[in-house]
Amino acid sequence: MPTPDIPAAPALPGASHLHSGKVRDLYSVDEGQHAGQLLMVASDRISAFDYVLDSTIPGKGEVLTRMSLWWFERLADLVPNHVVSTDVPEQVRGRAVICRRLEMFPVECVARGYLTGSGLLDYRATGEVCGIALPDGLEDGSRLPEPIFTPATKAALGDHDENVSYDAVVTTVGEEAAGRLRELTLAVYGQAESIARERGIILADTKLEFGRDAEGTTVLADEVLTPDSSRFWPADEWQPGRSQPAYDKQIVRDWLLSAESGWDRSSGEPPPPLPPAVVERTRSRYVEAYELLTGLRW
Numbered sequence: 245m246p247t248p249d250i251p252a253a254p255a256l257p258g259a260s261h262l263h264s265g266k267v268r269d270l271y272s273v274d275e276g277q278h279a280g281q282l283l284m285v286a287s288d289r290i291s292a293f294d295y296v297l298d299s300t301i302p303g304k305g306e307v308l309t310r311m312s313l314w315w316f317e318r319l320a321d322l323v324p325n326h327v328v329s330t331d332v333p334e335q336v337r338g339r340a341v342i343c344r345r346l347e348m349f350p351v352e353c354v355a356r357g358y359l360t361g362s363g364l365l366d367y368r369a370t371g372e373v374c375g376i377a378l379p380d381g382l383e384d385g386s387r388l389p390e391p392i393f394t395p396a397t398k399a400a401l402g403d404h405d406e407n408v409s410y411d412a413v414v415t416t417v418g419e420e421a422a423g424r425l426r427e428l429t430l431a432v433y434g435q436a437e438s439i440a441r442e443r444g445i446i447l448a449d450t451k452l453e454f455g456r457d458a459e460g461t462t463v464l465a466d467e468v469l470t471p472d473s474s475r476f477w478p479a480d481e482w483q484p485g486r487s488q489p490a491y492d493k494q495i496v497r498d499w500l501l502s503a504e505s506g507w508d509r510s511s512g513e514p515p516p517p518l519p520p521a522v523v524e525r526t527r528s529r530y531v532e533a534y535e536l537l538t539g540l541r542w
């Protein structure tokens with residue numbers, strides 16, 4: 245079982261480190277206009293096969309931050325978001341945002357329009373995902389009859405999130421909040437799926453996080469609709485019945501599994517560093533995803 249080791253978050257002037265995930269670092273702003281608010285930094289780290297790799301992808305944090313900001317704007321008519329400012333310390337400019345400090349709901353809010361990953365595993369075992377019965381005969385990559393809300397709870401570092409039923413969410417956050425989380429998650433998925441489809445991209449699924457502000461309003465937080473939180477598939481290559489190529493990490497996964505890497509996934513050893521050419525191709529792939537989705541040039 246891989247136990248990801250996350251590199252120490254860099255010290256930032258005027259901010260105190262709070263928490264690091266595989267890819268993002270969270271700080272509290274110490275003083276000034278934004279004192280008490282949070283600084284969320286997207287690093288250039290990349291994970292594959294549950295390991296945070298030793299190699300970084302230069303520019304990845306900035307691509308994902310800009311993509312997320314682009315989506316927040318396009319979702320603003322549906323749900324308020326936590327972004328306050330992109331005026332951040334020089335060291336992290338372009339890949340960090342100052343955000344409102346919310347009381348986070350301890351639920352990973354996932355919407356799925358297509359069946360794959362943990363949803364597929366659960367379906368194969370039980371015919372259901374998160375207590376939602378699905379028709380027989382679905383395959384890896386099948387489009388679902390309608391998008392479904394499949395919440396999960398965050399497991400400890402190095403563990404996978406656990407899919408839970410809607411009733412479990414009700415028990416955790418109450419009926420009213422659970423209803424709002426489901427409604428907002430499906431609304432965000434619906435709007436984003438439609439925007440992506442116009443660009444020839446299938447949004448198979450996405451994971452959102454929400455918090456509550458002091459007024460009791462449910463606010464969209466974290467980073468949204470990036471390749472780290474969502475599965476994007478090129479629509480013209482979609483073919484149910486096989487695993488769909490991941491837009492972003494396929495180059496990394498393919499190299500790690502190739503003879504050239506010398507890595508044996510079952511050995512329990514961490515993966516080796518990526519060759520420069522693999523780093524560069526992966527970087528271009530992230531930029532390509534940004535340009536394709538947003539229609540903007542990098």
Ligand code: Q0N
Nearest residue numbers: 326343344345346348350351398465466
């Ligand atoms: C926060 N995480 C990621 C929820 C927490 N705007 C915010 N205000 C307060 N806290 C957070 C944010 C944001 N974004 C986000 N940690 C703290 C971890 N998730 C995991 C799932 O549960």
